[in-house]
Amino acid sequence: MRTLLVVGVWILIGSSLLAQCPVTDFASPSLACSGQNIYVQNLTVGAASYEWDFCSGDLALTPSASIAASSNLLFRTRSMRVAHDSNSNLWYGFTIDQANSPYKLIRFNFGNSLSNDPSVVDLGNPSNVLNSAFDLQLHKEGSNWYGLVANTGTNSLLLLSFGTDLGSTPIVQNLGSFGVLDTPDGIFLAVENGMLSVFITNGGSVSEIVKLTFGSSILNAPTISSFPVAGGSALRGIAMIRECDRWFGLVISYGNGKVFWLDFSNGLSQSPQSGEITFFTSYNFPTNIALGLDGSEYFAFIQSALGEQYRLSFGSSIIDKAGTGQNLGNFGISNENSALELVKVKSDWFGFSIDLTNRKLVRQTFPAMCDASTAISTGQNPSQLSFAASGTKKISLTGISSDGAISSQSKAITISPSIAPDIAFTSANVCANNNVNFTAQNTSGNITSYAWSFGDTNTSPLTNPSNIYATGGTYTVALQVTATNGCINIAKSDVAIYDQPIADFALPSASPFCTNQNYVFTNQSTFDPASSPTWEWLLNGTLVSSTQNLAQAFATSTAQEIRLKAKIPGCENEIIKNVNTVLPGPLTNFSFASDCQDSPVAFTNTTSGTITSYLWTFGDGNTSSSTNASNTYADIGSYNVT
Structure with a gap:
């Protein structure tokens, strides 16, 4: 056959059904x-x-503080929230100036790391609805970002819509007071299985927390409920965390300098029990709170309006309401503060607060270095x-x-x-029932002993041993070495072993076999697919192909030996089949002249050998049985002629 060219796309959980606790170990x-x-x-x-x-355990350490940014915009900012926008891989912080100068939404642009000093951006008062707002929280739903603002001055809740870019200026919608908000201050969002609930502290005459259940979307109209916090006065910040299948919250009582607990023992859909944290009570005008779980220990950080910060350490359980408290001081920064945010990035914790006296963003870091x-x-x-x-x-x-x-x-x-001594190893060969060779690799030169475990119960004390696996499979091989200083080290790796392939192929169903004719020999070998065997086809002892199937013509009219070898590292298998009789066959060939559209193309037969008939196919649907033939092509194109 020849080709003829004719030219032309912090989650929290609340549920009335308590979940089963994992047993972690x-x-x-x-x-x-x-x-x-x-x-x-x-x-x-x-x-x-x-x-x-x-590298856990950071929150048990005393943080250090440094100035991350300075701006006159940071005048009466009571809360701060930080979020990572995965759409852009950028970190942002948000705060709101409560002072009517006018009220402002302020954004911190940290770039790709909270270790960076951020730029401070004045977003103004979108839609002119901000009024003495105390707190805000951020929420991502699908690919869109939203915020909820406790708009204290108008007893309302505001919805911020950022679209897909948290770095944009949001559209603001006033959701109103729902008939229950009274000096709303602290706000906390909880999501389980796509169901959103929002908890807002009322800082007015009644000490209570309002719960808004939005359901599957923050854009839904919420159902409204509330529960009291007995003994509270002028509630401020609120934070919640989960221990096993039980949610627990802490809320700041600014009016009498207390911290109250909220125990959702029957799930977030039910009103919690509440009471005062009594193991530490030395607060001086507490305003905001953040909770964290670090190293299987629960911590609360509480910010004083007079600059001091307090840490409550609950140990491995927060729901028993027992622990210790410590005044961490003001880190030498300020005597006037309110905002507090706590963020974990990988293994590192960052704290943020705002020095109102000097109008500075304060970043807290913890001294643990992760090595x-x-x-x-x-x-x-x-x-x-x-x-x-x-x-x-x-x-x-x-x-x-x-x-x-x-x-x-x-x-x-x-x-x-x-x-410890350095150690690694390599392996050669992957065939079951054959030697698999292992080689230890070390540069320290101080190893005194080797202990190999091959994953099949076999072991060896040799430096470079071999092992024979009885069957194919994946085996975890471990090498433990001991150095002269008594240190050990271990290298582990999974080694894939395969059963030996069994070579086989099918002869073509031709009768008779002739020279000068291509025949296809179909590989029917059995092998482990992941072993990826290599193939060798030999014709009369000569290597002719390394493909899986063989397409081959016989050059001489003598008996032919076809051999197939299937190989994987460490072993091989072969099979031989014979074709005993091969008859002389014609050697087909032709040439052509002229390749113009609508003109006859002449094909000259140059075939040699004993011929009884011919069949031409011109690739355009036309055929001929003549010895020499011609064909006229109606259209420009490429045609396969046989």
Whole structure:
């Protein structure tokens, strides 16, 4: 056959049904050397997802504060919220100036990291509806961003619509007072399975919290309920967190300098029990609060209007309402403050507040330096990690059920200043019932012993051993070495082993076989698909192809030996089949002249051999049985002529 060319696309949970708690646990060594590969084993039951933190424990430390930005816009800003816009991979902060000068929505542009000093942007008073707003919260629904503002001066709730870009100026809608908002101050959003509930503190004459249930969308009209906080006065900030299948909140009582707890023991859809936190009571005009779970321990940070900040440490359970409190002071920054935000990025925590005296954004960082090779992981069993520096490290695992219930576990590991020997290994060959060769790789040169485990119960103390696997499969191979300084190290890797391929092929169903005729030999070998065998086709001892199937013509009219070899690293298998009789066949060939549209194209037959008949096909539907032929093409194009 020839070709003829004819020219022409912080979540919180509330539910009346309490979820089943995961039982979170993991195994890890308690001692290791610097640089040693550490493998943790997840033993959790009942979790659907996991959050590992290999450098946890920051919130138990005393933070340091520095000035992130200065601006005259930061005059009477009472709250601050931070969010990461995954659409643009940028961080933003928002606050609102309560002073009528006029009221302003203010944005902080951090860029791609909260460690950056942000620019401060005056967004003005969109739609001219901001009036002494105390707090706001941000919410992402689908790809669109929204905000809710407790608009204190008009006893109303405002809806901010940013569209898909949190860096845009929002459209503002006044949702009204719902007949229940009375000096709304603090606001908190809770979402479970796409169902949104909003909790707003009333700071007026009645100490209560209003709950707005928006359902599946923040754009829905909410259902309204409320519950009292007995003993409260001029409620301000509110924060909530989950322990297992039970939600727990803390709310600031500014009027009498107290902190009250909210225990949603029957789920967020029911009114909580409430009472005062009594283990620490030395607050001086508290205004805002943030909650965090770090290293399986619960913490609350409380901001005083006079600059001081307090930390409540609840330990592994917040619902028992017991703990310790500490006055962290004002970090040498300010004697006038209100805003407080706490954000976790990977393994690092950031705190933000606003110094109203000097009109500065204050960034708080925690002194823990993460020297783990991997800071966080969401895998069920993460890959190896190591610590570069000595000291006591804290590894934490949080298990999360499909219903959103959470459970955390932390364990300490002590890292010695002694350096672990480096170790790795390679393997060669992948065939069962044949030698698989392993080679240890080390550059420190101080290894005194090797202990191999091949994953099939076989072991070896040799430096570079071999192992024979009885069947194909995936095996976890581990090599533990010991150095002269007593440090160990471990290298692990999964090795895929395959059963030996069995070569086979089908002869063409031709009779007779002739020379000068292409025949297709179909590969019918059996093999493990992932083994990706290589192929060798040999004709009379000569390699003719490495394709899976063979297309081959016989050049001589003698008996032919066809051999197929199937190979994977470490083994091969072959089969031989013979064609005993091959008859001489014609050697087909032709030439053509002229290639113009609407003119005859002459085809000259130059075939040799004994011929009994001819069949021409011209690629345009026309045929001929003449020895030599011609054809007229009606259209310009390329035609396959046979």
